[in-house]
Amino acid sequence: MKPITQPYARLNLEFFLPEQIGLRPLSNWHMDLLGQWRAGKVFTWSGPILDQVDDKIGVQYIPHPTIKNNVRTKDFYSLDLRFSKKFKTQFGTIQLFIDVTNLLNLKFMYFEHPFIITGENPLSDYNDYMVSLHLPTKVFDDVEFYEYPYMFIPGNDQPGDYPKPNVEFVPINIVRGDYLLPPAVVMESRDPNELYYVYTNATYKQFIDGQWQNAEPGVVQHILDNKAYINMPDNIQTAFLNPRGFKLGIRISF
Template sequence: MKGGFEFHLSDYNMNYGEDDPFFVHHANPKYRWHRKPQQGAAYLQSKLEFKGLIANLGVRLDYFNPSGKWYVYEPYDRAFTPVIGAEKIDEVLPKEPVDKQLTLSPRLGISFPVSENSKLYFNYGHFRQMPDPVPLFEIEKISSGAVGRIGNPNLPLQKTVAYELGFEQNLFDMFLLRLAGYYRDVSLQARNINFQSIDGEVNYWVARPWNYGDVRGFEISIAKNRGRWIQGFINYTYMSRKSGNFGFTYNYENLVQQQQYLLTTTDHYQSKPIPEPFARFNLDFFTPDDYGPNYDGFRPLAGWRLSLLGEWRAGQVLTWTGQQLVEGLSPVRGIEHNVRWKDYYNFDLRLSKTFTTNLGEVQFFMDVTNVFNIRHMNRWSGFTGPDDLRDYLQSLHLPANTFEGMESPPYLFVPGNDKPGDYRKPGVEFVPIVVCPPEGCTPVVGSNDDPNDPTRPLYYRDGTYYRYNGSAFVEADPDFVKKVLDDKAYIDMPNADFFTFFNPRRVFFGLRISF
């Protein structure tokens, strides 16, 4: 038997916000709040061993107390308007004590030895996650004085129920093979809900526990934990996510506006399972401590270690509507999860050697990140706005079936095999490709650098590329077309090119001294 407990008392004295003098209509939100929530946990665990079965049984008790009192209000309460707002909300709204939460989470792990070299195992457990303090306690004051966001300290603890079934096999007394399947059900996740009054003076967001999801998958790994020259592991994991919402994101006091919203919203749609496979390996090559010649206790060839770490991750599945690139549920009926960001690859290494001295151990190391200098486009910082992102995505040659769920594509595009995250080769001049409508091609401007030159772009119609020579359209030179396509010169890259790629190869050298 073993057990334990923990207790946390947090003191959040928060004062932060935004100031944007350039855009006069910016909300410039300000946040100021002070809370002292308490949380604690206690657990008890026992291990039982029988012939052919080993069981770990446990239970965890979680306690959460947001502490203090919180506002009592109606959904469209006038206390949130600029007339009262964040400055006077304490004067007009009553308060009541917040809810204290106490939850019990069982845990179970069972192992069935099949032979001396293999076993089956099963794990089951309930887990509770403490909420983020911001949606619990925030009060957002915007530039008009109105309340833009208000916390909800009565949010329940997020709940996860997890199952895992696996098999492990010893191979040749050198490798451990592991096969496992798992499922996690997640509920009571918080999401933001909006309330708007008829006159628009009340317009705020508040968190509600109205999101759910599940994760399922399997993994295969093989590990070598012993050896004089090489150790490491290789792992492949196939994972699939699904999520959904209860309730609706927007709530309008105007019943006509609410009815229009309910007729078109997809908030309550459950997302399709999204596969997210990934693979990793970590290989350590090293020389034994007694390897090589010995010069009065110094072995120059001994104790070297080369660690290689590789990773592949399938790109994130997204929805491209033709105007917006969104995660999660699609805002447009008929299409969902129709594009996937380009896959992520990375390779790092570390070379190190440890020397034993009279002062202690001294380790020399060299770290190299992104060894092959692979370029990964930064989706969050490279684009200067939604128009910039839209122009980039519309320039890609996406698969022909990208918008097959819609009655007609939202724009004309050249079919291909591009993915979001593809980029024009460095140093290649931009050559736009204009897709001509059925009625025929019309000369257009070439680029911002040369806006009066309609001869710059390629023109595409019915599988053929054309150039405009100043007076007529003629079929483009096949070699030129091939080079444009191979170099992806047609991709309209993000305007903030200095923020587009953030992961160049980096080399670090260092010394670590241990006494």
């Protein structure tokens, strides 16, 4: 299968104050802005990929024959800045500059990195992350509803999404019907904050005071708005590789 192209665009704006303006402290200043955009990568996702070593739920998934190139990672945006000033001396021209990369400090998840360079089981890490995303139903437009490769909560997530800063992970487990909600003896030892999503009636349940109840809408909305349900990879330090950076420099031309 041929890879799908990733369109991209670059915009460079240059502002400068010429030497002729007469105000020497302000002359020969240059400011360059470089903006970049790159469309996300397209790939195929047709459900968890489980091998013989990590067949943790007893089901062997294989790629779906008609689902191809159905998801795209988030687009990449960046804005860089350079300030520079030239001084003419008897020895030559001196240029002082400061570079600021990722000026707006946009946080971007390099989607593939944490799953390539990861801990004990990169496949499990990948599955857990992808399954936790609330993907739009259009990603499975090529199949009927009853052919969906796995149960998922519809939403607008894309690979590359992540929880908001300082948000604690809240797992949302999915069961097909109310009759499959775990019994009280199991839930007593579980995280009281976790939610269950009943697939057949699209309701959120929470185990409160020894019984299953509909989760408070405000609690659910807070979890959804903050994307607290996304199960991030263990090797998270390799996911965000583009923090804002500063560099000072000097260039001498003879």
